[in-house]
Amino acid sequence: MTTIKxxxxxQIASQIGLATIVIIGLIFVGAILKLYHLPIAQGNFLGKVxxxxxxxxxxxxxxxxxxxxxxxxxxxxxxxxxxxFTVTCKNCxxxxxxxx
Numbered sequence: 739m740t741t742i743k744x745x746x747x748x749q750i751a752s753q754i755g756l757a758t759i760v761i762i763g764l765i766f767v768g769a770i771l772k773l774y775h776l777p778i779a780q781g782n783f784l785g786k787v788x789x790x791x792x793x794x795x796x797x798x799x800x801x802x803x804x805x806x807x808x809x810x811x812x813x814x815x816x817x818x819x820x821x822x823f824t825v826t827c828k829n830c831x832x833x834x835x836x837x838x
Contacts (some may be wrong), residue, residue, distance in 0.1 A: 742834040755795030
């Protein structure tokens with residue numbers, strides 16, 4: 739059984755993963771545009787980190803998309819128009835720490 743706090747932690751982890759993907763992507767774009775020199779060894783390492791992070795983040799996003807609210811048992815982020823990083827359940831409005 740998942741809790742709303744666990745769903746929120748998964749959402750935050752996926753946000754961090756997305757931010758890392760964007761940062762590494764910007765590093766690659768800067769190197770492609772010859773704004774600076776990126777050594778081959780560092781580029782290869784960043785490429786591997788990029789691929790691993792993209793895989794892990796996509797798995798986390800799939801988990802977020804399918805996670806169900808422990809209170810109302812509906813999909814936490816919404817079924818038809820998901821809000822991926824919402825703090826409250828889209829259906830019942832509960833958030834982590836609510837007692838009633």
